[in-house]
Amino acid sequence: MGKVTITHDTTKKPITMIGYYSGVCRRADVSDDEKNYKRGLECITSEHGRTFEFPDVYAVIEGYSAKVLREWYTHIGGLPTRLQDSTRYIDYSKGEGFEYTTPPTIKNNEYASVEWAGLMKYINCTINKFINEYGIPIEDATMGLPIAYHSMMADKRNFRNIVDMTAQRTCVRAYWEYRMELMNDYLKALRQYSSEWDTLINMTCTPKCERVGFCTEKRSCGYMPPKEEVMNERS
Numbered sequence: 488m489g490k491v492t493i494t495h496d497t498t499k500k501p502i503t504m505i506g507y508y509s510g511v512c513r514r515a516d517v518s519d520d521e522k523n524y525k526r527g528l529e530c531i532t533s534e535h536g537r538t539f540e541f542p543d544v545y546a547v548i549e550g551y552s553a554k555v556l557r558e559w560y561t562h563i564g565g566l567p568t569r570l571q572d573s574t575r576y577i578d579y580s581k582g583e584g585f586e587y588t589t590p591p592t593i594k595n596n597e598y599a600s601v602e603w604a605g606l607m608k609y610i611n612c613t614i615n616k617f618i619n620e621y622g623i624p625i626e627d628a629t630m631g632l633p634i635a636y637h638s639m640m641a642d643k644r645n646f647r648n649i650v651d652m653t654a655q656r657t658c659v660r661a662y663w664e665y666r667m668e669l670m671n672d673y674l675k676a677l678r679q680y681s682s683e684w685d686t687l688i689n690m691t692c693t694p695k696c697e698r699v700g701f702c703t704e705k706r707s708c709g710y711m712p713p714k715e716e717v718m719n720e721r722s
Contacts, residue, residue, distance in 0.1 A: 489550035489637075489668055491676040501542035501646055502527040502683045509538050524683075531690055539647035540565055544677065546642045548669070552588035554634040555664040559642075562652045567644035575626040580618040584611035585636040588664065607633070646687070649677075654695040659708040 498504055503520050506527030510517040517523060530538045548556070560569065579585045587607050593599045610633055617628035655661065656670045674692055678685040696702045696711040703714050 489548070489672055491669075491672045492547040492549075493676045493680045494545045494547060496543075496545040496643075497680060498542040498544070498646075499681050500524075500683045501681075501687050502531065504541050505530050505538045508541050509535065531687065536647055539650060540645045542646040544642075544644055544646065544649065546673065546676070547639070548642055548673070549639040550586070550637050551669050552635050552664060553632070553638045554588075555662065555669055556638050556640055557634070558662060558665055559640070559669065562644075562648060564651055565645040565648040567642065567648055569643075570641040572638045572640070574629040574632065577629075578618065578625055579611070579629060579632070579636075580615040580625075584615060585632060587633065587635040587637060589635075591663065607635070650691050653692040654698060657692070657694045658696070658704070659694075659710065660704055660706065 500520075503523045504527070506523035506525065506529075507517050509526055509530050510523060515522075515526070527538075548559075556571065589600065589603055593603045610631060614628050614631055617623040617631070618625060653670065653674070656665050658666070661670075674688055678688055694710075700711070701714045701717040702708075702711040707713055
């Protein structure tokens with residue numbers, strides 16, 4: 488089970504911050520937080536995307552597969568910063584070795600789940616042997632780690648990046664671990680961080696189809712009508 492921790496460096500009042508910096512460029516009165524909040528709401532409903540880049544989120548992400556964290560890395564808008572578990576220094580031969588993710592399709596299959604557990608145990612034991620018996624450096628032995636192993640990451644990104652990510656990764660066609668676990672846990676942790684984040688997420692963090700009113704995917708889940716159908720109706 489993964490865990491997302493929003494750290495104290497994260498913007499506490501993102502809506503107020505958006506309104507503040509929007510007010511600066513208008514030479515408006517930014518001394519009143521109530522006015523800044525209202526102005527921030529206007530920017531959000533008007534989708535003034537550049538203002539979304541001011542609030543930052545700092546998070547520690549742990550207990551998810553290296554596979555899904557590799558996909559997390561692909562969202563590079565706004566130049567996010569990440570630091571991930573070092574396979575050069577973390578000795579996975581100690582204790583019970585690495586933990587890992589088991590896909591639901593494997594977990595729910597009696598025979599596959601047994602073989603999966605056996606495979607992970609074999610890799611764990613082999614890495615242990617390479618390090619402790621053969622004297623192979625950790626950085627070389629850990630090249631055998633599967634992408635299912637649980638990794639840990641320190642992550643920093645702005646709110647605009649999160650909105651764009653949510654549009655793609657809450658889609659039913661998105662990879663299950665990203666959509667159902669990592670993205671869900673991330674947004675839940677942000678909601679709990681402050682009331683402004685809760686409001687902001689309710690206003691903006693939805694699948695792309697809900698924002699534009701149609702599905703752009705070639706293989707639609709059927710939740711929204713395809714783009715071509717909607718465009719023909721409008722023409």
